[in-house]
Amino acid sequence: MLKIGGEIEKVLNERGLSVIWFSRQLMCSRANVYKIFSRYHIDTYLLYRISRILNFDFFHLYSAMLDCGETCADVDEAEKQDIDIKIEEK
Numbered sequence: 001m002l003k004i005g006g007e008i009e010k011v012l013n014e015r016g017l018s019v020i021w022f023s024r025q026l027m028c029s030r031a032n033v034y035k036i037f038s039r040y041h042i043d044t045y046l047l048y049r050i051s052r053i054l055n056f057d058f059f060h061l062y063s064a065m066l067d068c069g070e071t072c073a074d075v076d077e078a079e080k081q082d083i084d085i086k087i088e089e090k
Contacts, residue, residue: 005039
């Protein structure tokens with residue numbers, strides 16, 4: 001299963017942005033940002049806001065899984081085997 005919070009944290013780090021900056025953009029506490037990083041599921045409006053703030057289409061991660069016909073079981077198996085599913089940024 002895709003851990004969306006981990007993907008958000010990865011993009012934030014790749015862009016060299018701080019948790020403090022991100023929390024200010026989201027208008028929430030740093031503690032809430034760390035809670036977001038630990039999530040497997042996220043509200044669609046919050047994901048939309050995060051996508052806009054980080055200029056990254058996180059919805060594409062889910063669409064790509066559908067496009068290749070992967071099921072949740074396939075993704076779980078891929079994670080067990082430490083296979084990275086590479087998704088190109090739009």
